Amino acid sequence: MSQFENVTLIKEANIYFDGKVTSRTVLFEDGTKRTLGIMLPGDYEFSTSLKEEMEILAGNLDYKLAGEDWETIEGSGVFYVPANETFQLKVHSVVDYCCSYLTE
Amino acid sequence: MSQFENVTLIKEANIYFDGKVTSRTVLFEDGTKRTLGIMLPGDYEFSTSLKEEMEILAGNLDYKLAGEDWETIEGSGVFYVPANETFQLKVHSVVDYCCSYLTE
Structure with a gap:
């Protein structure tokens, strides 16, 4: 268990x-x-205003950034979404995540 | 918005x-x-070890404590569950809650 x-x-x-x-x-x-x-x-679509770090703590999903191919995360992993962009998710199980809003 | x-x-x-x-x-x-x-x-059933204060921040549900009648909370409200007891919930909408574990 980690904590803030x-x-x-x-x-x-x-x-x-x-x-x-x-x-x-x-x-x-x-x-x-x-x-x-x-x-x-x-299946979900989100839009960012700031750059985001999406840390998957548990669970399985596929994600697609604008202009990129689908990528898969199983169990845990991290991906980054640029500011002012839309991204898509296909969530395959219950996903626990931590999203950090980065000023760059 | 309230905060801790x-x-x-x-x-x-x-x-x-x-x-x-x-x-x-x-x-x-x-x-x-x-x-x-x-x-x-x-519909859910939970069991307590410590006494619990269940504060409903948003949403609608019915709750039933052991040996009591069903009660309804709409929008917001609080109920208390004694230690070492089972209680039942019928959740009718997305419910946002805060559970406090009371040492008495």
């Missing part, structure tokens, strides 16, 4: 796709933000 | 009922623990 210390946690959840994707917002002392979330099986 | 400050957040999610119920564990400076969770529609 001395953080601020927004109590209310972020809820998308009728609850199939949900997350909690975590604010860090250095001003950065992450979300810890769950995705249930399904 | 100066907390420790366990990164990995707690996942139950094939992802229909998930939560994150939050540890407080005073040694107490809470979980922030999501329940999707369905």
Whole structure:
């Protein structure tokens, strides 16, 4: 088990796709933000404003960045989505993830 | 939006009922623990070890404590479950909750 210390946690959840994707917002002392979330099986499309690091803590999915081929993550892994881009996911199991919003 | 400050957040999610119920564990400076969770529609049964305060942040459900009648919460509300007891839930919408584990 890993953990974040001395953080601020927004109590209310972020809820998308009728609850199939949900997350909690975590604010860090250095001003950065992450979300810890769950995705249930399904196909999803998301858009970024900042660059995002998507760390898969558990679960299996395929992801597709704009202009790229589909890639697969099984169990754990990381991928990066440029700022102001749309990306697609095919989620095959319950996925536990941590999304970091990068200022570059 | 309300928030918890100066907390420790366990990164990995707690996942139950094939992802229909998930939560994150939050540890407080005073040694107490809470979980922030999501329940999707369905019928569930849980058991407590410590006394629990179940704060419904959003959503609609019915709950039944041992030996009591069914009660309804719509939108927001709180109920308490004694230690070492089983309780039942009928969740009618996506429910966002905060569970506090009380030492009495």
